[in-house]
Structures are given as structure tokens and as C-alpha cells.
Amino acid sequence: MATVMIDLKRLGDVKAPAGFSDRVLAQVGIADSYAKFETVLGPVYVAWNHLGVSAAMRSKSAAEFEDWFRKDVGRQLTRVEPPHDLAAKIEDQLEGKRRMRFDLRGLTPFSQAVLRKTLEVPRGQVRPYGWIAREIGHPAAVRAVGTALANNPIPYFIPCHRVIRTDGVIGNYGGGGPEAKAKILTLEGVQLKRLQTLARSGLRYEGVRSTKIFCFPTCYHGRRVREENFVFFHDENEARSAGYRPCKDCRPAVA
Amino acid sequence: MEGTDRVFERLVRDNQNRIYALGLALTGNRHDAEDVAQDTFVRAYRALATYTPERIRDLKQKAWLHRIAVNVVRNRVRGVRPRLVELNGSEPDHASGPEEDVLRKAEIDELAARVACLPVRYREAVVLRHVQELSYAEVADALGQPVGTVKANVHRGLKLLRGENHGNRDD
Incomplete structure (x- = not known):
């Protein structure tokens, strides 16, 4: 008689499978999942949750990545088998063929604005720190922009490497120092030599004779122009007094 | 917000084993059990996000989770028939704890499958009362049924389980 009841009680002693609670926490977005991916930039650890990619780092080991994530982002982290299409999505994102969603919770509104703006810099182009500052409505906060970019939790994905100093110096890079930054920019098709030669002579903008429009030297609209048809300017006033107006696409100055 | 997450x-x-066990007893296999448990917690999380701090504090967590889990199972069954039990034990990714050796696991699975063959109204009552060991009042609360109904259903369910050897097997 009683055996059924004893049996039933044993049924209640079953344990949930290993890692179950972590998976649940990841599913509701309290904890993030992560995996290691082979990319054009080499192996990168990438963390994500239901809101999007939350972190990426070229850490030496999984343990190093986990430590950094817990300290910096402050959430739980679980290593998982990545969804089958994620590797391809990451590849596309890094090659500029796709726009992924990002989870920037936990960052200050200012940092979020800086990173969102940075996402708008197209592949193959660069912008000065001051440009980001002006575009997000804090023209004086140039150094703060530098700090926000230095602490970018998702480098490569959010292209902080496309923001450089006006004097042509590449500037620091959290994702592997100035050399790595120069390497990624070259990979994306930026003519660093030309850019730096111009910057060293103090020339920040290029104008096109026929259109009377001036751009940042990496702007897409300058690519079809022959070198002898360019005029170069030191600053906005010089360009404007020569009768040029700012490009509406790369927005070197307020139109 | 931060508080809710904590x-x-x-x-x-605290409750993952309990809810997983409930899922196993109600669905009869480990795969569905995990689905049910996961759904239950995801729903619980969404609900918590809309509750006031007082309501969260006063929540009877155990009974509340059981009620959600029972509803998750009821909604599933509405759409899909319960899966057949895998007799060859082909679910290697569900690593069991060290105390749960293979033989024991097979026994438990067989038992769960037997319970899963009970008609739903008996199954829910029997599982909550004797697997989860809730009081009759708690079971009644979780199922939204009067205590008397629950008692009767538990009794009939147990009778079916015991009588299975000479009862109707093809049910």
C-alpha cells in the first residue's frame, strides 16, 4: 500500500540538470552568455544577452574574460554553446555588413550617447574626438569622450578605433594599443599615411573645387575626386571664407 | 529593479530542483521537464517585474511557483500531446548528480512516465500532494480547486497508480 507513496516521494528528490539556473538567469537577461569566436581580428570572447551583444574582449583566457566582465559589467556570466548563426552574424558585423543590437545598460547616459554616435562612423572613415562631443551636444566634453571610448566594453563591434585625434596621432586604444588601432583602420581601408601627412601640416579638412564643399579627409564623398582637385583647409573659418560649405554627410562643422 | 533581480x-x-521535479512528474520526461521549469521561471520573472515591492515581500513563493508551473503544463498540453518516453535513455546532455546513478535514474524515469499516464486532474493532485508534498490547502490553492475535490482526486489517482498491474494499461 505505502510503496506508491514512498516511490512518489523519491520522484520529488530529482535534481535540476547542471547549469539550469544559469541558463534561466541568462534567458531573462540577468546573466549574460558568452563564447569564444574566431574572427578576422583573431580569437575574441563575446558576451551577449536578450538585448544584444554586451561585451567583447581579446582576453588571453576564458578566466581572464570572466574576471574582467564581472568586475566591469557587474553581471553573472555563463559560458555556453553559441547559437548556430551567431558566428556568422559576428563576422558580418565586423565586416560592416550588418548592424547588431547592443546592450549598453549599466553605462552612464553620456557613455551610451558616445558609443551610439560612434556606431554611426562608417567603415573606412575616421572622426576626431571633438566631432563626437559636438554631435552629442556636449562640445566641450572632448576628454570625457576619450574616457568613454577608452572604456568601451564592446570594442571592434562599436568602432571606437574610428575615432582619432585631430593632430593625426592615432590615440590610445583599449583593444590592443595604438598599433592594433592602426592595423584595424588599415584593414578597413583608411589611408593612414595620407591622413597623418595632412594632420602634421595642420590641415584638417579637404574641399572639392567643383562643389565648394569641405569634408573630413576620410569622407566617402572625397573618394571619387582626383587629388589635384582638392583644396585643404586648416580650420572651419578658412574654408568658409573661401566660399566652401560643410559636407552634410560627414558634418565637419555645423551647417 | 536591481532588487527584483536579486x-x-x-x-x-532555491526552487530549481523542486520545479524541475514537478515538471518531470507532470510531463513524464526530462526534456519537457526542463522546458516547463524554464518557462515557469521566465514567467515568474516577467510577473515579478510588474509587482510592487510589498507584493513581492508578501509572496508565498512556493505556492506561487507551483501555480505558474501547473498552468505552464496545462497550456502546453493544450497544444502538444505529451511526448513518448525515450526508452533507450538518449538524453546524454542531462548530466545527473553523483548520487543519481544510472539505475536509479532509469527507475525514476519509469516512475515519472507512469505518473504521466494518469488523467490530468488526478495527476496534478497526486503530484502536488505526494511528490511535492504540499498540504491539501496549498494544493487546492495552486490548482484553484476546492480542498474536497483535491482530496478526492488524490485518492482516485493513487488508486489508479496502485491498481495499474490489474487495471487498464492501454489508457
Whole structure:
């Protein structure tokens, strides 16, 4: 008689499978999942949750990545088998063929604005720190922009490497120092030599004779122009007094 | 917001075994059990996000989770028939604890499958009362049924389980 009841009680002693609670926490977005991916930039650890990619780092080991994530982002982290299409999505994102969603919770509104703006810099182009500052409505906060970019939790994905100093110096890079930054920019098709030669002579903008429009030297609209048809300017006033107006696409100055 | 996440984290860690066991007893296989348990916690999280701090504090977590889980199972069954039990034990990814050796696991699975063959109204009552060991009042609350109904259903369910050897097997 009683055996059924004893049996039933044993049924209640079953344990949930290993890692179950972590998976649940990841599913509701309290904890993030992560995996290691082979990319054009080499192996990168990438963390994500239901809101999007939350972190990426070229850490030496999984343990190093986990430590950094817990300290910096402050959430739980679980290593998982990545969804089958994620590797391809990451590849596309890094090659500029796709726009992924990002989870920037936990960052200050200012940092979020800086990173969102940075996402708008197209592949193959660069912008000065001051440009980001002006575009997000804090023209004086140039150094703060530098700090926000230095602490970018998702480098490569959010292209902080496309923001450089006006004097042509590449500037620091959290994702592997100035050399790595120069390497990624070259990979994306930026003519660093030309850019730096111009910057060293103090020339920040290029104008096109026929259109009377001036751009940042990496702007897409300058690519079809022959070198002898360019005029170069030191600053906005010089360009404007020569009768040029700012490009509406790369927005070197307020139109 | 931060507080809710903490509460939820504890809720999951404290109750995961219990809710998984409930899922196993109600569905009869480990795969569905995990689905049910996961759905249950996800729903619980969404609900918690809309509750006031007072409501969260006064929540009878155990009964509340059981009620959600029972509803998850009821909604599933509405759409899909319960899966057949895998007799060859082909679910290697569900690593069991060290105390749960293969033989024991097979026994438990067989038992769960037997319970899963009970008609739903008996199954829910029997599982909540004798697997989860809730009081009749708690079971009644979780199922939204009067205590008397629950008692009768538990009794009939147990009778079916015991009488299975000479009862109707093809049910």
C-alpha cells in the first residue's frame, strides 16, 4: 500500500540538470552568455544577452574574460554553446555588413550617447574626438569622450578605433594599443599615411573645387575626386571664407 | 529593479530542483521537464517585474511557483500531446548528480512516465500532494480547486497508480 507513496516521494528528490539556473538567469537577461569566436581580428570572447551583444574582449583566457566582465559589467556570466548563426552574424558585423543590437545598460547616459554616435562612423572613415562631443551636444566634453571610448566594453563591434585625434596621432586604444588601432583602420581601408601627412601640416579638412564643399579627409564623398582637385583647409573659418560649405554627410562643422 | 533581480536569482536557486521535479512528474520526461521549469521561471520573472515591492515581500513563493508551473503544463498540453518516453535513455546532455546513478535514474524515469499516464486532474493532485508534498490547502490553492475535490482526486489517482498491474494499461 505505502510503496506508491514512498516511490512518489523519491520522484520529488530529482535534481535540476547542471547549469539550469544559469541558463534561466541568462534567458531573462540577468546573466549574460558568452563564447569564444574566431574572427578576422583573431580569437575574441563575446558576451551577449536578450538585448544584444554586451561585451567583447581579446582576453588571453576564458578566466581572464570572466574576471574582467564581472568586475566591469557587474553581471553573472555563463559560458555556453553559441547559437548556430551567431558566428556568422559576428563576422558580418565586423565586416560592416550588418548592424547588431547592443546592450549598453549599466553605462552612464553620456557613455551610451558616445558609443551610439560612434556606431554611426562608417567603415573606412575616421572622426576626431571633438566631432563626437559636438554631435552629442556636449562640445566641450572632448576628454570625457576619450574616457568613454577608452572604456568601451564592446570594442571592434562599436568602432571606437574610428575615432582619432585631430593632430593625426592615432590615440590610445583599449583593444590592443595604438598599433592594433592602426592595423584595424588599415584593414578597413583608411589611408593612414595620407591622413597623418595632412594632420602634421595642420590641415584638417579637404574641399572639392567643383562643389565648394569641405569634408573630413576620410569622407566617402572625397573618394571619387582626383587629388589635384582638392583644396585643404586648416580650420572651419578658412574654408568658409573661401566660399566652401560643410559636407552634410560627414558634418565637419555645423551647417 | 536591481532588487527584483536579486529576489529572482534567489528564487531560481532555491526552487530549481523542486520545479524541475514537478515538471518531470507532470510531463513524464526530462526534456519537457526542463522546458516547463524554464518557462515557469521566465514567467515568474516577467510577473515579478510588474509587482510592487510589498507584493513581492508578501509572496508565498512556493505556492506561487507551483501555480505558474501547473498552468505552464496545462497550456502546453493544450497544444502538444505529451511526448513518448525515450526508452533507450538518449538524453546524454542531462548530466545527473553523483548520487543519481544510472539505475536509479532509469527507475525514476519509469516512475515519472507512469505518473504521466494518469488523467490530468488526478495527476496534478497526486503530484502536488505526494511528490511535492504540499498540504491539501496549498494544493487546492495552486490548482484553484476546492480542498474536497483535491482530496478526492488524490485518492482516485493513487488508486489508479496502485491498481495499474490489474487495471487498464492501454489508457
